[in-house]
Amino acid sequence: MAKPKLIKERVPxxxxxxxxxxxxxxxxxxxxxxxxxxxxxxxxIQCPPEYAxxxxxxxxxxxxxxxxxxxxxxxxxxxxxxxxxxxxxxxxNTLPAVTGRVCPQExxxxxxxxxxxxxxxxxxxxxxxxxxxxxxxxxxxxxxxxEFIAETDGKGRVAVVGAGPAGLTCALxxxxxxxxVTIFEALHEAxxxxxxxxxxxxxxxxxxxxxxxxxxxxxVEVKTNYxxxxxxxxxxxxxxxxxxxxxxxxxxxxxxxxxxxLLDRIYSANEFLTRVNLMKAxxxxxxxxxxxxxxxxxxxGAGNTAMDAARSALRLGAEVTIAYRRGREDMTARVExxxxxxxxxxxxxxxxxxxxxxxxxxxKVKAVKFEKMRPLEERDRRGKRKIVGTxxxxxxxxxxxxxxxxxxxxxxxxxxxxxxxNPDGTLIVDENxxxxxxxxxAGGDAIRxxxxxxxxxxxxxxxxxxxxxxxxxxxxxA
Amino acid sequence: MYRxxxxxxxxxxxxxxxxxxxxxARAWKPGQFVVLLIHKKGERIPMSIYYxxxxxxxxxxxxxxxxxxxxxxxxxxxxxxxxYAVAGPLGTPIEVKYYGNVVFVSDAxxxxxxxxxxxxxxxxxxxxxxxxxTFEDRAHSYPEKFLAKPVADEYYLTTExxxxxIKGHYLDVLKELIEKDKVDIVFGGGKLGSLKKLAELTRExxxxxxxxxxxxxxxxxxxxxxxxxxxxxxxxxACRDGPMFDAHKVDWDDxxxxxxxxxxxxxxxxxxxxxxxxVV
Numbered sequence: 239m240a241k242p243k244l245i246k247e248r249v250p251x252x253x254x255x256x257x258x259x260x261x262x263x264x265x266x267x268x269x270x271x272x273x274x275x276x277x278x279x280x281x282x283i284q285c286p287p288e289y290a291x292x293x294x295x296x297x298x299x300x301x302x303x304x305x306x307x308x309x310x311x312x313x314x315x316x317x318x319x320x321x322x323x324x325x326x327x328x329x330x331n332t333l334p335a336v337t338g339r340v341c342p343q344e345x346x347x348x349x350x351x352x353x354x355x356x357x358x359x360x361x362x363x364x365x366x367x368x369x370x371x372x373x374x375x376x377x378x379x380x381x382x383x384x385e386f387i388a389e390t391d392g393k394g395r396v397a398v399v400g401a402g403p404a405g406l407t408c409a410l411x412x413x414x415x416x417x418x419v420t421i422f423e424a425l426h427e428a429x430x431x432x433x434x435x436x437x438x439x440x441x442x443x444x445x446x447x448x449x450x451x452x453x454x455x456x457x458v459e460v461k462t463n464y465x466x467x468x469x470x471x472x473x474x475x476x477x478x479x480x481x482x483x484x485x486x487x488x489x490x491x492x493x494x495x496x497x498x499x500l501l502d503r504i505y506s507a508n509e510f511l512t513r514v515n516l517m518k519a520x521x522x523x524x525x526x527x528x529x530x531x532x533x534x535x536x537x538x539g540a541g542n543t544a545m546d547a548a549r550s551a552l553r554l555g556a557e558v559t560i561a562y563r564r565g566r567e568d569m570t571a572r573v574e575x576x577x578x579x580x581x582x583x584x585x586x587x588x589x590x591x592x593x594x595x596x597x598x599x600x601x602k603v604k605a606v607k608f609e610k611m612r613p614l615e616e617r618d619r620r621g622k623r624k625i626v627g628t629x630x631x632x633x634x635x636x637x638x639x640x641x642x643x644x645x646x647x648x649x650x651x652x653x654x655x656x657x658x659x660n661p662d663g664t665l666i667v668d669e670n671x672x673x674x675x676x677x678x679x680a681g682g683d684a685i686r687x688x689x690x691x692x693x694x695x696x697x698x699x700x701x702x703x704x705x706x707x708x709x710x711x712x713x714x715x716a
Numbered sequence: 717m718y719r720x721x722x723x724x725x726x727x728x729x730x731x732x733x734x735x736x737x738x739x740x741a742r743a744w745k746p747g748q749f750v751v752l753l754i755h756k757k758g759e760r761i762p763m764s765i766y767y768x769x770x771x772x773x774x775x776x777x778x779x780x781x782x783x784x785x786x787x788x789x790x791x792x793x794x795x796x797x798x799x800y801a802v803a804g805p806l807g808t809p810i811e812v813k814y815y816g817n818v819v820f821v822s823d824a825x826x827x828x829x830x831x832x833x834x835x836x837x838x839x840x841x842x843x844x845x846x847x848x849x850t851f852e853d854r855a856h857s858y859p860e861k862f863l864a865k866p867v868a869d870e871y872y873l874t875t876e877x878x879x880x881x882i883k884g885h886y887l888d889v890l891k892e893l894i895e896k897d898k899v900d901i902v903f904g905g906g907k908l909g910s911l912k913k914l915a916e917l918t919r920e921x922x923x924x925x926x927x928x929x930x931x932x933x934x935x936x937x938x939x940x941x942x943x944x945x946x947x948x949x950x951x952x953x954a955c956r957d958g959p960m961f962d963a964h965k966v967d968w969d970d971x972x973x974x975x976x977x978x979x980x981x982x983x984x985x986x987x988x989x990x991x992x993x994x995v996v
């Protein structure tokens with residue numbers, strides 16, 4: 239038999255043209271259709287699951303060769319193929335339309351892909367997204383959902399704090415096992431950072447909302463407008479529930495401790511993105527929440543949040559510059575997001591550290607003063623080149639500034655509940671993700687400080703398993 | 717959804733509204749606030765609490781018809797209708813304990829609500845309570861039953877033009893009280909400009925002063941940093957670290973300036989709303 243020929247190049251996914259997308263918040267990437275998805279899936283050499291490096295690279299260990307195989311096996315029946323593929327994905331990850339869009343696949347499942355050694359790695363992220371989207375559009379997901387509805391008879395009750403990636407995953411996994419789960423969410427909508435932080439052009443809210451509808455169908459109750467630590471305490475939750483999972487994320491923005499930080503039109507990325515994404519300020523005054531953005535915006539930082547803020551500001555009609563204190567190679571944003579930002583006309587300035595915000599006579603920002611930085615050969619513990627100030631300064635005009643230099647955990651809950659925490663506010667957990675309070679587990683940015691959606695989901699899933707064990711033990715010993 | 721159980725005009729500008737929000741009512745403590753979202757396209761607005769009744773699960777609020785949301789709320793929401801979201805309680809409660817002679821001063825809607833709520837708790841804690849409520853004039857003053865009078869051992873109502881009660885501002889009455897040597901702590905709420913003057917007055921006499929620092933918020937939980945203030949040289953968030961702060965440590969000029977950040981947008985929203993109602 240002839241050896242199958244390796245196809246080195248990826249089947250590309252179409253994208254909305256730049257001139258069209260910079261004017262609106264519609265999604266940039268258009269995704270695969272069945273034929274092109276199949277062609278891409280056929281490039282996979284099908285490493286056996288026990289060895290497959292992609293599965294190991296995925297924080298929630300989706301059976302990637304398995305779902306690609308399912309697609310290939312029913313090439314002549316797309317609906318059946320997608321249903322089988324989705325079943326495989328859902329076993330490990332119930333939010334594939336989200337992860338297929340926002341995961342840094344290039345650093346995770348796609349990084350160790352064997353095909354990557356000879357050509358392009360399999361486009362796993364876009365394939366995952368295709369399966370989720372196709373299933374949703376055809377109602378296949380609704381049909382499949384019935385298979386995942388579990389009997390909840392007397393297994394136990396779990397409270398989940400925070401409806402972001404960690405909490406949602408934990409809740410959905412526990413619901414699939416048959417637990418009765420209640421999510422407590424501080425905002426008026428579930429989704430956490432997926433809702434307030436990630437713009438429509440990367441993760442359309444309608445798609446997110448369809449993913450969230452699974453909660454109700456799997457019997458998970460969501461109590462919005464509940465601020466755990468204020469509305470209800472963790473202690474009270476423990477009286478009513480067998481276990482508690484904390485997935486409160488890292489909600490507090492780091493601000494720059496430099497002169498002028500209180501000037502008008504200096505936003506934290508969180509405020510800017512919350513106004514735009516969650517409150518739809520880009521549709522003001524049809525929606526009531528305003529956003530004041532000028533003509534020249536400087537975004538400080540170089541992570542995905544900085545890219546999201548920059549591209550959102552661009553869509554609000556501004557000229558946008560991203561200023562980063564390190565060099566291009568040290569930017570932490572996904573390559574795809576940096577590429578999109580560049581294509582759309584975001585400018586980049588490197589080796590600049592802000593030292594002062596300069597205001598006008600009305601207290602509104604008008605410029606940012608930066609110190610020029612110089613890279614050294616020496617590297618820090620993350621492998622990035624160290625930088626030093628040069629003593630030279632440059633001032634760049636700006637009528638709006640967005641600070642996207644990171645987040646730290648919100649202290650409301652830690653302070654109210656007496657958890658053992660690190661100095662940065664992250665909760666201390668054991669190897670089973672249990673906090674210093676027995677029966678209370680935690681995951682995601684609440685323990686990591688600042689990470690990715692998929693790592694939070696990985697924690698949610700791991701915690702769900704640990705909670706299952708914990709409750710079973712507790713009931714057995716009762 | 718959170719059902720409206722009472723609604724009543726307070727004066728030509730302010731109104732009272734009671735809403736079912738048992739999750740807030742059971743946990744609320746003086747000094748804390750709520751965030752309302754009147755409908756799905758609404759904005760998140762922080763609101764002071766006049767009372768929170770654990771038994772009925774209802775909270776009472778004083779609201780000023782000032783911007784688009786409050787006009788919309790007054791015009792289009794009646795008893796029996798529901799609000800889309802009521803989140804809370806938020807903020808840090810004030811320390812309710814025995815201080816001695818406690819004065820609460822207020823000259824605007826949020827302060828008037830807290831004047832009642834805070835003094836009630838302070839009286840229950842054994843303090844001698846003094847309330848001073850200032851209104852602009854008779855037309856802008858509240859009906860008797862909504863005043864803080866019943867929870868105060870000593871009560872003063874002033875109007876700036878003298879058309880009801882004493883002529884003058886709370887600052888005038890407070891100064892007299894202080895000079896009579898009977899004030900251990902002052903709490904205050906209302907106009908930011910007055911609070912700045914209050915801070916200057918009580919600093920002179922060395923009297924501890926705790927006031928509500930009103931700032932523009934989005935989430936109200938410490939997530940966005942919109943309500944940041946300069947406090948004792950440090951950045952604090954009014955929603956999470958406040959909203960009540962030591963008035964002597966607040967950088968008032970900055971707070972007052974930051975409070976007007978969205979004036980232009982507020983006017984656009986109000987105009988857009990009034991036009992849609994055919995008012996303008």
